[in-house]
Every structure is written in C-alpha cells, then in structure tokens.
Amino acid sequence: GFSSCSKDSPMTLNLTNTAKTYNDGTKALLSTNLKVSTGEIVSLLGPSGCGKTTLLRIIAGLETPDSGGKIWFDEDDVTDLPVERRQVGMVFQSYALFPNMSVKANIGYGLKMQKLPKSDIEARVSEVLEMCQLNDYSERAVTALSGGQRQRVALARAIAPRPRLLLLDEPLSALDAALRETLRDELAILLRKFNITAIFVTHDQNEAMAIADRVAVMSKGKIVQSGTPEELYRKPNSTFVASFVGSAMHLTGKIRGSKIKLNGGEISLPRDGTDCEAYVRAENIQINENGPLSGRIDNITFLGTHYRLGISGIVPETITSIFSGNKAPKIGDKINISIEPDTILLLPKMTIDD
DSSP, rough: OOOOOOSSSEEEEEEEEEEEEEEHHHHEEEEEEEETTOOOOOEESSSSTTSSHHHHHHHHHHOOOOTOOOETTEEEEOOOGGGGSSEEEEOTTTOOOOOOOHHHHHHHHHHHTTTHHHHHHHHHHHHHHTTTTTTGGTTBGGGOOOOOHHHHHHHHHTTTTSSSSEESSTTTTTHHHHHHHHHHHHHHHHHHTTTTTEEEEEEEEHHHHOOEEEEEETTTTTTEEOOOOHHHHHHSSSHHHHTTTOEEEEEEEEEETTEEEEEEEEOOHHHOOEEEEEEGGGGGGEEEOOOOOEEEEEEEESSSEEEEEEESSSSSSSEEEEEOOSOOTTTTTTTEEEEGGOOOEEEEOOOTTT
C-alpha cells in the first residue's frame, strides 16, 4: 500500500542553498532552504515570477540549480540525478493525459515504461482506480471525462509508480471557478488518502490554505515566510505576507506611540507602533454608531452570507468591511466604525530592497 513507516518525523525533502541564475544573469531563485517532512503537503504560494515554479522544477530535476545547492530525498543526494531517476510524480495544469488511451492505459503507462511485470501493473492500476474512485471509468477514453475525472486520472497516473514525492504545478488553474472549488476540496482529501509527501505551486491563496498543511510564501525569488495557514493569517511577518494572504489593508496614517491618526479619526493600537505599519482585515472593520472613525459608504456587494462594503474617508484609499447583519447601509450613508486594537497587525516598515 501507500503507507509509510514513521520514524522520528523523517524528512522526505531537504533542499539547501539552492539558487537558480540563468545565463543572462536573471536570478529566478535566490539561495533557498526548504525541508518537507514525510507525508506533509506543502504549498509554494506567490505571485507570478516569484520563483515558485523554478523551485518546483529544481526539485523535479527539470532544472539544474546553481553550484553549491543540494537536494536530498530521504538519505539520498539527488542533486545530480536526472528527472527520470528521481522517482517523482508530476501533475501539471494541462494534466497532459494521452487523449487516445483509456483511463486504465493512462494510469498504467508509467508502469509499463518501468517494465514492471504485467500482474504488478494490473494490481497497482486497480489499487489507484479504487482510491481515486475511477473504477466505473477505467475503460473510457480520457476525452469522454469531466474536468474533475481528468484531475483524478492525472493524480492516479502520477501516484501509480509509487513516487517518493508528488509535485503539482498549478493543478487547478485550468478549471473554471465553480469546479475549481469542488476539486480543491477533493484534492485535499485525496492527497491525505495517498499518505504521500506533496508539494504544489499556486498563486491562489484560497487554494494554498485549503489544501496545504504548510504554506511557503514566496516573493522575488525567496521564501519570505513559511507556516500553517493559520500562522500566516494571524501572524504575518511582513506587509507583503499580510496583504497577499487574506488581503490585509494598510491603515495609512500617523503613528504616535500606541495611537494612530487616520483621515477619519484616531484609534488605539495594540502596543507602541513606532517604526511599524498598521494593517487590518475586512472582518475586523466594525460598523458601530459610537465608533471613533467616520466615513461614508461608497459601494456595496451582496455576497449571500454577508455584504462587502467599500468605505471612503477613513484612509486615502477605499477600505473594505465585511458586514453580516440583515440591513446593510446604503451607498452615500455616513457611518462610524471601530477597529478593536488587538485585531490590528503591526508590521515592520518595508525596506527599499524588500
């Protein structure tokens, strides 16, 4: 089966001093260290061009790192091994399935290439068909499947050879939004069922937070913070992480000690904020008739469970508030808001080279 024996939380992947500079001098990846425990699901999250795909390709063996970088799978140094000898499973956004082959033939393809005995191939293919709930489709052509079924075939094909590591590059980005959400949850369940170490690249914070045990946020060629989704959301270490994960908004104003003066009034900070920037999330901007800040409603979006209100006059930009009452204010209404001090994130000021 796919179970792994656990010793003292073993590492599947240990990457040290790994960087990638292209011939034209472009630094796609700055020196990076990454450890991934066996069975852990890690997401590399960041905007396009931040180096996350380069990092994934280096782990796969599709790119060679600059000299000095080392890649270990368990106890094995695989730095110089070509991709076909690394035993990694890969799922790309296009799935790259063979359209003229049945589901079963697609899944067994890698095993045939490994020249496994026929009976072993049969046994493994039926094992993953079962796991991925594809039994009823095994004889179908891939072209006759839905997007969700194709995703399962791509996963089944990648794990049939029992890879040491499963790598997924933007696995859901080719799908439409409604399907993406369903398949995101399905992917999270399947990866845990396989009990396999997985690393996936995405630019979508909801996807990263829904699927991964740990998220490594990347910016400009380096990992800027790594932690559980909760840690990144509650304790971002920089203004970049705060605004990228959970869209925290900048409270632009003058900080004096533990107070901040905004266009719309003055509020308290959780502590002395000298040399910091203050950020807040939409769910912590409370409409409150006795609130110390005053602004006006600029726009309203009804989202079923709540309203999203755009409020001007508090800071130079429009800020967003999540309002879950039944009677939303109207556009043009003057309102007061309050922000609890302990919901304000105080983060170090960005330096020029960040």
